[in-house]
Structure formats: C-alpha cells, structure tokens
Amino acid sequence: MATKNHYAFVIDVARCIDCRACLVACSVENNVPMDHTRIWVYDQGLQGTWPDLSRAFVPYNCMHCDNPPCTEVCVSGATYKDATSGLVLVDQEACIGCGYCVAACPYGARYIDQSRGVVDKCTACVQRLEVGLQPACVATCVGKSRLFGDLNDPTSEASLALKNAMSVTRLDYEGNGMDADPNIFYLNLPDTSSIKASDTFGQVPQSTLPRPSQYTLSEAGWKKVAIPLVAVAMGATFLAQAIFFTKQLIEGEKDFED
Amino acid sequence: MPKTDVSQLSRRSFLKLGAATASALAVGQFIAPPVARAARQAHLLDSNGSGYISTMCEMCVWRCGVRAKVVEEKVVKLEGNPDHPHSKGKLCARGQSGLMTTYDPDRVLTPLIRVGKRGEGKFRQASWDEALDLVAEQMLSIKSKYGPEAMVFSSTHNLSQPLFENLLYGFGSPNYGTQRSLCFNAMIVANSITYGMEEPARDYSQVKYIILTGRNLTEAISTSETSDLIDSISGGAKVVYIDPRFTKTASKATEWLPIRPGTDLAFHLAMINVIIAEKLYDAAFVDKYTLGFDQVASLTMSTTPEWAATLTGIEAGTIRRIAEEFGAAGKYALAHNGWRTSNFINSFPTERAISILNAVVGNWGTTMFPSSGEGAGVLGSPPQPAYPRISAQRLDGVPWMYPFVPLKIGVFQQLRDSIVAGTPYEPHGWFISRQNPVQSLPDRQKTLEAFQKMDLIVTMDILVNDTDWFSDVVLPEASYLERYDPLVPMGNQVYIRQPVIEPQGEAKSALWVYKELGTRLGLADFFQYKDEVDYINQQLAPTGIPLETLRLHGNATLPTSTGSDIYEWSTPSGKVELFSSLLEKAKFDPVPIWTDPPQPKAGEFYLLTGKVGQHTQFGTQNNQLLHKYQDVPRLWMAPEAAKSLGLSDWDTVQVTSPVGTVQVALQVTDAMRTDCVYLTPGFGHLSMALRTAYGVGASDSVLHVTYTDPISGGQALSQTFVSVKKA
Ligand code: SF4
Ligand code: SF4
Ligand code: SF4
Numbered sequence: 001m002a003t004k005n006h007y008a009f010v011i012d013v014a015r016c017i018d019c020r021a022c023l024v025a026c027s028v029e030n031n032v033p034m035d036h037t038r039i040w041v042y043d044q045g046l047q048g049t050w051p052d053l054s055r056a057f058v059p060y061n062c063m064h065c066d067n068p069p070c071t072e073v074c075v076s077g078a079t080y081k082d083a084t085s086g087l088v089l090v091d092q093e094a095c096i097g098c099g100y101c102v103a104a105c106p107y108g109a110r111y112i113d114q115s116r117g118v119v120d121k122c123t124a125c126v127q128r129l130e131v132g133l134q135p136a137c138v139a140t141c142v143g144k145s146r147l148f149g150d151l152n153d154p155t156s157e158a159s160l161a162l163k164n165a166m167s168v169t170r171l172d173y174e175g176n177g178m179d180a181d182p183n184i185f186y187l188n189l190p191d192t193s194s195i196k197a198s199d200t201f202g203q204v205p206q207s208t209l210p211r212p213s214q215y216t217l218s219e220a221g222w223k224k225v226a227i228p229l230v231a232v233a234m235g236a237t238f239l240a241q242a243i244f245f246t247k248q249l250i251e252g253e254k255d256f257e258d
Numbered sequence: 259m260p261k262t263d264v265s266q267l268s269r270r271s272f273l274k275l276g277a278a279t280a281s282a283l284a285v286g287q288f289i290a291p292p293v294a295r296a297a298r299q300a301h302l303l304d305s306n307g308s309g310y311i312s313t314m315c316e317m318c319v320w321r322c323g324v325r326a327k328v329v330e331e332k333v334v335k336l337e338g339n340p341d342h343p344h345s346k347g348k349l350c351a352r353g354q355s356g357l358m359t360t361y362d363p364d365r366v367l368t369p370l371i372r373v374g375k376r377g378e379g380k381f382r383q384a385s386w387d388e389a390l391d392l393v394a395e396q397m398l399s400i401k402s403k404y405g406p407e408a409m410v411f412s413s414t415h416n417l418s419q420p421l422f423e424n425l426l427y428g429f430g431s432p433n434y435g436t437q438r439s440l441c442f443n444a445m446i447v448a449n450s451i452t453y454g455m456e457e458p459a460r461d462y463s464q465v466k467y468i469i470l471t472g473r474n475l476t477e478a479i480s481t482s483e484t485s486d487l488i489d490s491i492s493g494g495a496k497v498v499y500i501d502p503r504f505t506k507t508a509s510k511a512t513e514w515l516p517i518r519p520g521t522d523l524a525f526h527l528a529m530i531n532v533i534i535a536e537k538l539y540d541a542a543f544v545d546k547y548t549l550g551f552d553q554v555a556s557l558t559m560s561t562t563p564e565w566a567a568t569l570t571g572i573e574a575g576t577i578r579r580i581a582e583e584f585g586a587a588g589k590y591a592l593a594h595n596g597w598r599t600s601n602f603i604n605s606f607p608t609e610r611a612i613s614i615l616n617a618v619v620g621n622w623g624t625t626m627f628p629s630s631g632e633g634a635g636v637l638g639s640p641p642q643p644a645y646p647r648i649s650a651q652r653l654d655g656v657p658w659m660y661p662f663v664p665l666k667i668g669v670f671q672q673l674r675d676s677i678v679a680g681t682p683y684e685p686h687g688w689f690i691s692r693q694n695p696v697q698s699l700p701d702r703q704k705t706l707e708a709f710q711k712m713d714l715i716v717t718m719d720i721l722v723n724d725t726d727w728f729s730d731v732v733l734p735e736a737s738y739l740e741r742y743d744p745l746v747p748m749g750n751q752v753y754i755r756q757p758v759i760e761p762q763g764e765a766k767s768a769l770w771v772y773k774e775l776g777t778r779l780g781l782a783d784f785f786q787y788k789d790e791v792d793y794i795n796q797q798l799a800p801t802g803i804p805l806e807t808l809r810l811h812g813n814a815t816l817p818t819s820t821g822s823d824i825y826e827w828s829t830p831s832g833k834v835e836l837f838s839s840l841l842e843k844a845k846f847d848p849v850p851i852w853t854d855p856p857q858p859k860a861g862e863f864y865l866l867t868g869k870v871g872q873h874t875q876f877g878t879q880n881n882q883l884l885h886k887y888q889d890v891p892r893l894w895m896a897p898e899a900a901k902s903l904g905l906s907d908w909d910t911v912q913v914t915s916p917v918g919t920v921q922v923a924l925q926v927t928d929a930m931r932t933d934c935v936y937l938t939p940g941f942g943h944l945s946m947a948l949r950t951a952y953g954v955g956a957s958d959s960v961l962h963v964t965y966t967d968p969i970s971g972g973q974a975l976s977q978t979f980v981s982v983k984k985a
Binding site: 024 | 334335336337338347348349350351353354355357358476477479481484485488489491492504506507508509510514516871872882883884886887896927928929
C-alpha cells in the first residue's frame with residue numbers, strides 16, 4: 001500500500017552493544033507495564049569455537065509491515081495501517097482485546113495489556129514524531145545502531161543509510177500465502193546460517209528479559225532482500241525483489257513499494 | 259511514632275504482592291504528584307507545569323547531561339542533553355531508568371532510628387531535629403571521650419564531596435574512606451607518576467588502533483566514550499581486546515585475546531620490547547618530552563614476546579604482530595589504561611607499562627590529551643576557616659604505609675582492617691554517606707565485624723541499602739532529580755544539577771544535611787551559605803554568569819582561562835616520566851618489572867568480576883526498570899570445567915573462597931577460560947528493605963580476599979581463588 005510517508009527503522013547490527021537503553025527508554029516513554037515490553041534485543045548467542053568466537057545482537061520491535069498479517073485478522077478494525085505515515089497502529093478505544101492479532105504477528109511484537117484489556121505494541125512513538133522528535137529508542141541508542149526515518153524522503157537518515165549500505169537484510173516472513181514485507185532494514189547482519197531452527201526465546205526466565213516465547217526463527221526465516229554488491233545464490237523471486245528494491249533506492253523514488 | 263518493620267516483608271510476600279500490583283504497573287503509575295516548584299519559579303515550565311528542565315544524571319559517576327521532561331508537574335521521561343559532552347543526546351539504560359530510582363517504592367522518606375538489634379532492620383521514624391540532634395550529640399560525645407579521630411567518615415565520589423570533607427576535616431578526623439581503592443587507584447597513581455595527572459583524556463576521533471586491556475567499554479558504559487568507540491570501530495579502527503572473558507566488547511573487537519589473569523603486565527612489557535627493538539617508537543617525541551627511555555629499553559630487553567607467551571598464554575607471533583601494528587599506527591594508536599586493569603597485586607606496574615606504551619608511540623595530542631580535570635577552577639566558594647590541625651595517624655595507612663596514595667583517595671580496605679584490628683587506635687563512630695561498604699569492600703564478614711565494634715553508625719542514602727540496614731540512624735537524602743548539588747566545571751563549561759521535582763517525603767539535599775549537622779557540631783563557619791541556591795550563587799559570583807542562564811540551559815561557558823601548553827606535565831621533571839625518580843626514592847621499582855602473581859591451586863579457579871551495562875556497581879539493582887531488563891545473575895564457567903565437576907547449566911552451585919561461601923546459579927559458557935569463573939557483580943543484597951533486589955544473585959564481596967597493592971593501595975579484585983561444587 002502506498003502511503004504518503006514510508007517510515008522505517010534501519011538497524012546496524014554491528015553497532016548494537018546490547019546495552020538495553022532502548023528497551024528502558026521505550027518502557028518509560030510509553031508507560032509499558034512492568035511485565036511486558038514492546039521492544040527486544042535478540043541475542044544470537046556465542047558462535048564459533050573457542051577462542052574464535054562471535055556474538056551478535058539484533059534489536060527488534062514491531063516491523064510496521066507493509067503487508068501486515070495482524071491487520072488482516074483484526075475483527076474490530078482497531079489494528080490498521082495508517083494511510084499517511086505507513087505505521088501500523090492500534091486504536092485502543094476500538095480494540096476489544098480478543099488477541100487475534102497477537103497470534104497473527106509472526107514476530108511476537110504485540111501483547112495484551114491485561115490491566116486495560118487492550119492490545120499494545122510499538123507505535124514508533126507517534127507522539128514524539130508529531131513534535132519532531134525521533135522515537136525514544138532511536139534517540140538514546142548508545143551504539144547509534146538504530147536509525148529511523150521516511151524512506152519516501154531520499155534525504156532522511158534512514159534513506160541515506162540504506163543508499164550507502166553494502167547489504168541490507170530484512171527478517172521477512174512468508175507463510176499462509178502472504179509476505180509481511182517488514183519495515184526494519186538490517187545492516188551488517190552476520191551470517192545467520194548458524195542460527196538453529198529450534199532457537200527460541202523460551203528459556204529466559206520471565207522475571208528478566210521479557211521476550212515473546214512464540215516467536216521462532218524457523219518460522220520467520222532470515223533472508224536477504226537487497227544485496228546489490230554481494231553476490232549470493234538466491235531464488236529468482238528474491239533476486240527480482242532485490243533488484244527492484246535497489247533500483248528504488250538508487251532512483252530515490254517517492255512511491256517506494258507500490 | 260509509627261514503627262516501620264521492614265524485615266517483616268519477606269521476598270515471598272513481596273513477590274505475591276508484586277504479581278498483583280508492583281510488577282504489573284508501569285512507571286507512570288508509580289508517580290506521586292510532587293511539584294517542580296523551583297523550576298516553575300524559574301519559568302522553566304509553562305503554566306500547566308510542563309516543559310523540559312536541564313540537569314545532570316547521577317545513575318553512575320559519568321554525569322551525563324539530562325533534559326527531564328515534565329508534564330503537569332510530574333517527571334515523565336529523561337533525555338540525553340545534546341549540548342553535554344558526556345551524553346551528546348543519549349543516556350544509557352541506567353540513565354533512562356533514573357526516574358524509577360527517584361520514584362522507587364522503597365525510598366526512605368523520613369529519618370529512621372534503629373529500635374531492634376543492629377542488623378535486624380527494625381527502625382522507627384523520626385523527625386530531622388530528633389535525628390540530627392541525636393547524631394550530633396553522640397559524635398561530640400565520641401570526640402570528647404576518644405578524640406576526633408575516633409569518628410570515621412566515608413563517602414563515594416560525588417558533587418557534594420567538598421562539604422562532606424568540611425564535615426570530617428572540620429570535625430578534626432583524618433579518617434576518610436572513598437571507594438577508589440576498590441576501583442582504579444592503580445590507574446590514577448600510575449598516570450600521576452608518569453604524566454602528572456590522574457587520567458589523561460582519550461580522543462577517538464582519529465584513532466586507528468586500540469588496545470583495550472580489561473576495559474569492557476560496552477558493558478562498563480560511559481555514554482560518550484562508549485559511543486565514540488563504536489563510531490571508531492564502524493569507521494574501521496582495529497580493536498584488540500584483552501580479557502580472560504569474552505564480553506560484549508570482545509564481540510565488537512577485531513581480535514580477542516583470552517589472556518591468563520594477572521599477566522597483562524607481561525603482555526605490555528613484550529609490546530614495549532618489540533617497539534623499542536624494532537625502532538617503531540616516535541624518537542622525536544621520546545627525545546624531547548620523556549625521561550628514562552634508556553632505562554626502559556635496557557629493562558625490557560629480555561621481555562620478548564617469546565618470554566611473555568609462556569606467561570600469558572598468547573602466542574609470541576601474535577604479540578609481535580600486535581606490537582608491530584600498534585607501532586605502525588604510531589600516534590593514531592591508543593592503549594586504554596582501563597579502570598581496574600588486571601585487578602592483581604601487580605596492577606600498578608601494569609598501568610605504568612600501559613602509560614609508557616602510549617608515550618613511546620607519541621600519541622600525545624592525537625589520541626591522548628591532558629584532562630581538564632574537575633578542579634573548582636574559576637568558580638568561587640563560600641568563605642571558610644582553615645581546618646584544625648590533625649595529628650592523629652590515618653587508619654587507612656596513608657601515607658605511613660602507602661606513601662604514594664593521594665590523601666583524598668585513601669585505602670578503604672585498610673581502613674576497615676584497622677577498625678577490626680583496633681590498631682593503631684580504636685575508632686568508635688562511622689558516618690557513611692551514600693556508600694555501601696557491605697557490598698563494595700572485599701571480605702563482607704570482616705566489614706560486618708567492623709560494624710559491630712562501632713558505638714555509632716550513621717548513614718545517609720535514598721534507600722535502606724545493605725549498609726543502612728546495619729545503621730543506627732538513617733538520614734534520607736533527596737534523589738538527584740530532587741535537589742541541587744554544587745556546580746561542576748568541565749573544560750570551559752560549567753554544569754548544574756537542579757531539582758526537577760520537589761523532594762518526596764522529608765528527603766533533603768546533602769548541602770542541607772551537612773550544613774544542619776555541621777552547625778550542631780559547632781562547625782557553622784564551614785557552611786557559610788543560606789541554602790542550596792545561595793551556595794551556587796557564591797560559586798558563580800566570580801564568573802558573572804547569572805544562575806538563571808545556567809538553569810535554563812543546564813550549562814554555561816566560563817570566562818576563558820589562559821590555555822596552558824599541552825606539552826607540559828606536572829611531574830618532578832616536567833616531562834613524561836618513563837623512569838620515575840619518585841618511585842626510586844621510595845625504594846620501589848622505578849620502571850615496571852615483572853614478578854609472578856599468585857596462581858590458583860589445582861581444582862581452584864580465578865574469580866573474575868566485572869560490570870554489566872544495566873547496573874552501576876551494587877547501587878541500582880532495586881530499580882524496577884533495570885530489574886526488568888537485566889539478565890539473571892549467574893556464575894560463568896567453561897563447559898570443560900563444568901563437565902569435569904559434573905555440573906550443568908542452571909545448576910545451583912556453591913562457591914567457596916578462603917573467606918566465604920555463596921550459592922548461585924551456574925551459566926555454562928564458552929565465553930570463559932577453563933581456569934576462571936566470573937560472578938555477575940552487584941547482586942546478593944542483604945537488606946530486606948530492597949524489595950526488588952533482595953534475594954537475587956550472590957555477592958562477590960563475600961568471596962573476595964583482601965589484597966592491597968603496596969604502591970597504589972588498590973584492592974586486587976581478581977586475586978581470589980575459589981572452588982565450586984554442586985549445592
Ligand atoms: S510486526 Fe507484527 S504487529 Fe507489527 S505490523 Fe508486522 S505483523 Fe503487525
Ligand atoms: S540502545 Fe542501541 S546499542 Fe543499546 S541495545 Fe538498544 S539498539 Fe543496541
Ligand atoms: S553513563 Fe548512564 S548512568 Fe552514567 S551518567 Fe551517563 S546516562 Fe547516567
């Protein structure tokens with residue numbers, strides 16, 4: 001769906017230090033209940049063999065998908081993709097708390113706020129965007145890993161970062177005959193082949209880092225969508241998409257994914 | 259007076275309570291309605307009581323600039339001040355969580371007087387007059403019976419320290435404990451001897467090659483420096499990270515070297531050996547600005563990479579290559595001193611070797627600069643008389659045991675040991691301001707023993723922490739968002755901490771408490787200010803800067819002082835002293851020399867400590883927001899070691915050192931050398947008044963054996979060896 005603005009997050013994985021300033025900032029800014037979170041840093045865990053180890057941290061939150069599975073299932077129309085900003089938002093006045101969208105989101109990005117009986121998730125801090133501020137997580141990001149901006153504006157920080165990137169990866173989801181087309185673009189995502197399909201967030205005790213237990217990488221599948229410079233064997237559809245995507249970037253077209 | 263019996267609240271009942279209320283609430287729901295009266299008077303807020311107030315963070319000692327968002331007279335969000343060099347618009351997780359510390363439901367909001375046995379946690383509420391009268395009366399009685407030196411004073415590095423010092427030196431006691439000997443004494447004494455300054459400033463804007471020795475910058479966060487490091491890595495700088503543990507910083511480094519604990523010195527001596535032997539040093543800088551190069555050259559002749567390889571466990575070829583790369587990077591190279599580098603009895607020579615390494619590649623003026631320091635500079639201060647002459651010896655052995663340790667810094671663990679030993683004399687009272695020696699000092703049992711010898715323990719804090727738990731009188735301090743502090747100049751700027759909200763309950767600023775107590779002790783002349791604002795106005799008087807300007811922006815530019823030559827060092831020779839005549843005179847090695855550090859026996863492990871990015875030492879574990887996002891504190895162990903002991907991940911294990919035992923969950927991880935274990939720091943709180951933190955994790959202070967470096971007075975925090983078995 002073409003929207004006036006096309007807000008997106010660009011996250012440089014190489015810069016994330018898992019400091020969690022973004023997590024705390026989000027909780028405070030959005031008054032998130034203590035037993036929930038709207039934002040996570042996925043820990044890839046140690047890779048390799050001692051002493052040749054590596055470890056990457058992948059921050060994420062609602063991907064504000066272009067083709068959001070969550071809006072499809074919403075019975076009350078409370079969950080919608082905003083026609084101006086392109087953000088996926090929840091009208092909490094209209095939300096009946098049925099939780100269908102929570103189940104439909106492939107990224108586990110939503111939760112039910114029991115105290116209010118409504119669904120909640122990342123809003124890209126619209127209240128801040130309205131007054132010209134960056135989302136709370138982006139503003140405080142100690143590693144400057146998180147960028148945010150309008151991809152329809154070729155001069156935005158996010159557009160420029162994508163334009164200069166060697167490779168861009170999205171945590172795309174294809175299932176039930178649909179492609180979510182998420183709007184978090186990852187830079188420097190390490191080789192993900194070592195991530196086990198059985199990798200879940202379920203083992204972390206609830207009292208600490210809250211993480212959605214439903215979300216598994218096998219479901220979501222890491223795939224590269226725009227790799228103009230790095231030659232990687234990939235399916236024809238992906239390649240076509242990548243070329244299309246790159247072209248958009250280079251041409252800086254206004255209507256990005258029409 | 260109502261009785262507050264905090265010990266009645268067990269962890270279990272709190273958890274039950276928590277499930278229903280506390281843990282389900284968001285921050286906003288905790289917020290009481292205090293008014294930002296001072297800010298409103300200064301027109302920092304609009305007519306609805308909303309707006310931004312500039313102040314300074316105090317969740318750690320880095321002091322980032324903060325812009326606090328206030329809506330309808332409540333503080334709702336903290337932002338990094340973009341104009342402050344320490345925050346540059348950003349705050350770390352701790353800084354972001356700061357309002358939760360202020361609104362912590364466990365805040366102590368009235369003075370408390372102990373009613374049960376010491377350490378039972380039974381207090382009654384008291385008025386300020388009653389509490390301060392009682393404290394003053396008992397302090398004066400100790401003074402008249404045993405002399406002023408029988409009162410011990412201790413406090414952690416903070417902005418009201420000058421007034422704390424007035425209290426203790428005005429009272430006439432020489433006994434002053436800071437936390438620094440538990441942290442970075444080795445670094446600052448080594449720099450003082452080499453460069454004539456405690457800690458030169460590091461600049462990452464041009465750096466190309468960085469060696470971080472145990473400086474875990476992505477977990478021991480100083481916001482701007484951490485950001486700068488990540489920027490330089492992104493820009494292609496090479497980082498060699500030396501640590502027995504694969505930390506988050508190791509994951510960002512180009513190269514990780516899992517060195518054997520206690521051998522950092524050998525590595526650096528080998529670096530110097532190669533750089534000199536292969537003539538990779540900056541001869542012009544060395545000739546013009548340093549002293550003692552020849553002595554260093556001859557003493558490092560034998561410290562070859564081959565020699566260091568057997569000690570460090572790092573291959574000779576790797577050491578040689580790194581030395582060559584470092585030398586080739588020349589002035590664009592930086593060897594980071596670290597704060598607690600090595601943590602061994604040889605930390606001091608290690609820090610000296612790092613300082614020397616920097617000097618010989620001539621990075622001064624490119625990646626290292628003189629630090630502007632924190633001196634009062636052009637700021638004024640209220641008039642005050644000279645301190646009374648103090649003739650009593652200091653209990654911490656400075657300078658009679660430790661001639662090189664600055665008086666302001668001291669040797670805290672020695673102070674505690676002297677209290678226990680009762681030599682050279684017996685102290686009777688201890689005034690502890692926002693400090694937690696129960697958690698910070700090694701050998702917790704001994705600290706508790708020292709408490710039992712006291713007739714009087716007075717503490718000042720915002721929570722009833724582990725030390726306050728053993729206190730006789732607890733004085734409730736206003737949090738950093740509720741009070742003014744003395745101004746602090748940095749470079750050509752001056753920064754302010756000002757109240758964003760009114761203090762909750764009866765909490766008061768340190769400036770107020772010290773003055774009120776000082777007056778009752780007959781020391782009014784040392785506190786010649788009407789109130790906090792008057793104190794700050796007296797500081798500002800010589801600068802001509804109006805307080806309102808400072809309050810509006812959070813910082814102001816000081817009248818320029820004459821820029822000094824950056825190539826002048828306040829050492830005896832005025833040069834960078836690679837060879838130190840001061841050390842030689844005191845019969846210490848004038849250049850760093852290798853000696854073998856102690857090693858664990860078979861079946862024992864080195865006990866490593868460190869930092870996590872979500873907490874500051876042991877001071878923030880009760881913050882519910884940080885608790886929410888912290889990892890479960892565990893003991894890290896390598897898989898091979900765990901296997902040989904029949905242990906698995908998440909087992910509860912018993913860790914035993916020569917001085918104590920703790921139980922904690924195990925984390926089996928490849929991130930460790932097989933001869934080391936690492937205990938997540940800061941946990942294992944004793945105070946049941948810390949309802950979020952109590953009962954979580956274990957404290958390394960129970961395990962740490964007290965070993966003091968004879969030159970810098972630093973505690974060797976990694977020189978404790980432990981055994982581990984299934985609990
Ligand atoms: S990430 Fe989940 S919640 Fe967000 S738009 Fe996509 S499907 Fe919806
Ligand atoms: S604030 Fe930035 S660096 Fe820190 S965890 Fe979040 S994304 Fe990573
Ligand atoms: S580094 Fe973090 S805790 Fe320290 S002053 Fe800055 S924001 Fe506060």
